[in-house]
Amino acid sequence: xxxxxxxxxxxxxxxxxxxxxxxxxxxxxxxxxxxxxxxxxxxxxxxxxxxxxxxxxxxxxxxxxxxxxxxxxxxxxxxxxxxxxxxxxxxxxxxxxxxxxxxxxxxxxxxxxxxxxxxxxxxxxxxxxxxxxxxxxxxxxxxxxxxxxxxxxxxxxxxxxxxxxxxxxxxxxxxxxxxxxxxxxxxxxxxxxxxxxxxxxxxxxxxxxxxxxxxxxxxxxxxxxxxxxxxxxxxxxxxxxxxxxxxxxxxxxxxxxxxxxxxx
Amino acid sequence: xxxxxxxxxxxxxxxxxxxxxxxxxxxxxxxxxxxxxxxxxxxxxxxxxxxxxxxxxxxxxxxxxxxxxxxxxxxxxxxxxxxxxxxxxxxxxxxxxxxxxxxxxxxxxxxxxxxxxxxxxxxxxxxxxxxxxxxxxxxxxxxxxxxxxxxxxxxxxxxxxxxxxxxxxxxxxxxxxxxxxxxxxxxxxxxxxxxxxxxxxxxxxxxxxxxxxxxxxxxxxxxxxxxxxxxxxxxxxxxxxxxxxxxxxxxxxxxxxxxxxxxxxxxxxxxxxxxxxxxxxxxxxxxxxx
Numbered sequence: 001x002x003x004x005x006x007x008x009x010x011x012x013x014x015x016x017x018x019x020x021x022x023x024x025x026x027x028x029x030x031x032x033x034x035x036x037x038x039x040x041x042x043x044x045x046x047x048x049x050x051x052x053x054x055x056x057x058x059x060x061x062x063x064x065x066x067x068x069x070x071x072x073x074x075x076x077x078x079x080x081x082x083x084x085x086x087x088x089x090x091x092x093x094x095x096x097x098x099x100x101x102x103x104x105x106x107x108x109x110x111x112x113x114x115x116x117x118x119x120x121x122x123x124x125x126x127x128x129x130x131x132x133x134x135x136x137x138x139x140x141x142x143x144x145x146x147x148x149x150x151x152x153x154x155x156x157x158x159x160x161x162x163x164x165x166x167x168x169x170x171x172x173x174x175x176x177x178x179x180x181x182x183x184x185x186x187x188x189x190x191x192x193x194x195x196x197x198x199x200x201x202x203x204x205x206x207x208x209x210x211x212x213x214x215x216x217x218x219x220x221x222x223x224x225x226x227x228x229x230x231x232x233x234x235x236x237x238x239x240x241x242x243x244x245x246x247x248x249x250x251x252x253x254x255x256x257x258x259x260x261x262x263x264x
Numbered sequence: 265x266x267x268x269x270x271x272x273x274x275x276x277x278x279x280x281x282x283x284x285x286x287x288x289x290x291x292x293x294x295x296x297x298x299x300x301x302x303x304x305x306x307x308x309x310x311x312x313x314x315x316x317x318x319x320x321x322x323x324x325x326x327x328x329x330x331x332x333x334x335x336x337x338x339x340x341x342x343x344x345x346x347x348x349x350x351x352x353x354x355x356x357x358x359x360x361x362x363x364x365x366x367x368x369x370x371x372x373x374x375x376x377x378x379x380x381x382x383x384x385x386x387x388x389x390x391x392x393x394x395x396x397x398x399x400x401x402x403x404x405x406x407x408x409x410x411x412x413x414x415x416x417x418x419x420x421x422x423x424x425x426x427x428x429x430x431x432x433x434x435x436x437x438x439x440x441x442x443x444x445x446x447x448x449x450x451x452x453x454x455x456x457x458x459x460x461x462x463x464x465x466x467x468x469x470x471x472x473x474x475x476x477x478x479x480x481x482x483x484x485x486x487x488x489x490x491x492x493x494x495x496x497x498x499x500x501x502x503x504x505x506x507x508x509x510x511x512x513x514x515x516x517x518x519x520x521x522x523x524x525x526x527x528x529x530x531x532x533x534x535x536x537x538x539x540x541x542x543x544x545x546x547x548x549x550x551x552x553x554x
Contacts, residue, residue, distance in 0.1 A: 053434075079436030092434070094427040101420055102431075110436040113417035161435075 001201045002029040002052070002169055007061030008225075009047055021047040023225040024061070029169075034195055034202045036212040038244075039222035045205045046087075048222070049173050052203070054078040066168045080110030083162030083200075085155065085175040092158030095147030099138060099157065102146055103127045106161030130160055134190065152183035156190055163194050170195065172204040176211075188215065209241045221248055270392040271515045275508030276399030277464055278479065280406060280457035282487070282507040285480025286499065287450040291414075292426040296447060297353030297477055298338045299454045301360025302331040304473035306455025308367040311375055311468035320381040324459045331455020332448045334360055339444030357473075364470050371470045380463035395464050402460065406453060407500050413449075414496055422446050423496070454480075475528050478535050483507035485538040 009022040021044045029035060039045050051058050054075035062071045065081045086092050093102050104119040104127075119127075124142060131139040134156050138149075146154060155175055162170060172191065176184035192215060195202050206212050212219055219236050221229035221244070228251040231239065281303060288296035306327040313323035334356055341352035365371065381398060388397045413419045424432040425442035433439055454476070462468040487506020493499050517530060 074438070076433045076436055076438045079434055082434075084434045086430070086434075091428070091430045094424045094431050096427045097420070097424060101424075104417075105420055105424055105432065105435050105437075108417060108435075113421045113437065115413075115416045115418055118415055118417050118420045 001031045001033070001066060002027070002203075003062075003064040004028070004052070005062045005064075007051055007058045007063065009051060009056070009058050021225055022051065022058070025226060026061075027220070027227065029201055029203070031201055032199050033218055034200070034216035035204070035218045035220060036216045037203060037205045037220050037222060038207070038209060038212045039228075042224075043222040044225040045222050046173055047225075049171050049203065049205060052078075052169070053082055053084055053171055081168040082171055083109070083165075083167030083169070084171045085158045085162050085173070087174040087177050089151040089154040089158070089178055092161065093146045093154050096145060098143050099131070099146055099149075100124065100127060100142040102157065102161060103130070103164070106164045109161075109165045109167075130164070134160060150183075152179050152187060155179060155183075155187050159187065159190060159194060163198060163200065166198055166200070168201065170200045170202040172202065174205050174207060177207060191215070209244055213239055213241065213244070219244075221251075223248070223251075266392065267515060267519075269396055271511045272508055273392050273396035273399050273464070275511035276396065276403050276504075277460045278457060278483065278511065279399075279403050279504040279507035280453045280460070281476060281480050282483035282503045283406065283410065283500065284450040284452075284454035284457065285477065286484045286503045287410075287446055287453070289481065289484060290426075290499070291423055292443060292446040292450075294342075294349040294426070294443070294447075295353070295477075296335075296338060296450060297350065298334055298356045298360075298447065298451050299353075299477050299480060300473045300475075301357035301364070302334045302451040302454045302473075303458040303461075303476045304364050304468070304470060305334055305360050305367070306331050306458030307462035307468035307472055308364040308373070308458075308470070309455070310459035311373040311462050312367050312369075314375060314378040314380065314463075315373060320379060320384055320463070324381065324456060327455045327459035328452045331458075332452040334455075335447035335449070335451030336444055338451070339440075339447040343440035343443050360473075361470065368468060368470065373468045375463060375466050375468070381460065382463055399460070402456070403504055406456075407504065410500060411497055418445070475531065478528070478531050479510065482531055482535045482538065483510045485535065486510055486513075489538065489541065 004025065004027040006024045006026055007022055008024055011019045011021055025048065037045050037048070050056060052063060054070070054073060058071065062069055064070065070078050070081065084092070100119055104123065107123065127142060128139045136153050136156055138153065138157065146157065149157065159175070176187050179187060188211060194200070202216070204216065213236070217236065218232035220227050229247050281299065285299060288294050309330045310323045310327040313326055314320065338352045338356040341347045341355060342349045347355070382391065382394050385398055386394060388394045414423060421432060421437045422442045422445055425437065425439045426446070429439045432442070458472070483506040484503050485506070486509050487502035487504070488499070490509065491502035491505050493502065514527065518524065522530065
């Protein structure tokens, strides 16, 4: 489904703040893979996700989704294949627009907009059903502006928007990190439900090792722009946080300094 | 009574400018200075064509097209060449000063003998009443068109681009195209406003664009403060009424004896106060809490 070959990315090349964020990274995702990504700060997790989403171009290598090489595609064009939920709850929705308008936009993700009126009564009924599935009481607030919602409600709405049109690939960038633990739990449950129901190929960054172990069928651990650990299936199921730390130390070997280990 | 009619009619003609400024300043979240050039551009194109014997409506249409082109130029500068929007607008505005002189051939073009939109439809009796009625019709048509357009899929995409570019790109919309489209529509309306004002005043002048951005902002902010911002429809109506209120304020201070030369200073202070109002309100509330 997703095929990443030898991608590299250097930020601010030739300057004092030069940072090699991805080093010839390759990754293959089979259809239906739900992969959790962990790693310390600066390991390259977000750079990997943003490279796939097209926030910036990669320096080398290629990215292919569902057989289409999208390496040179601009960000907006990749939305045809990719659904995204950002870390910042503000980023995934348009705050000054109504819930209904946000959903109407998401319901046409990847299609060229036309001069048809934005939302119809028929669509509204559909939106209400989808919102009812979130169990947040949003189904009666179609005309509320999204800016009035809480961070958790906005993330749930963004998740709904990202999956309204079934994406070939769902990218979740620490989408629960800005939420309180209870709300984070709710959004994670919702994530698991949506991914299972639609059999979505998913890449989820998290800073929480337990979540990384609990969710998904495969786990990768990044360090210094590379993938250090890649476990799947039964092997992943039987892992504990302790095992994970041990694997990380073994794989990172002598390069590892204790303070770069910001895994919790 | 005469003063009221002429104030309202001027407010209506300038309301198109206010809607244009609203589209960039509020909808796209860009302070677009192109208007300082596209307003006199509309006046210049319409006046030149009328002088050349064109009918008023085609002349206004061409003025609108010229304004749209100027908007596209600014859009190109800020999206494709990555020039900051404020500077891109300034560049277009300065360039338009020369363009406007070329279009008119001189700095001032009188329209005393020509047929204008206000002479071919002699409705309402005297001249200010005619301007009021025709102004109201044009503003109504433009408002309906805006209301329709910004309710469509493309219109919603333009609004979302100004509100959250990350979100709309993640939904597959090219924000560059939407920004250019917004600037095009905005400057088209501003140019129509310039064309109408020139015909109402009886001349087009290369200097008539000075301060239009501030007048537009004043109308937008006055309208928002007095008449609300609940929905897009509400905002449109607020901006139109804001333009009329602004004209009324100007008429009142002139009646009270303020020298006309101080008008621009007055407007600038008015806008500065209105723009800082949210901050002042917040401070005031804080002080009272202590």
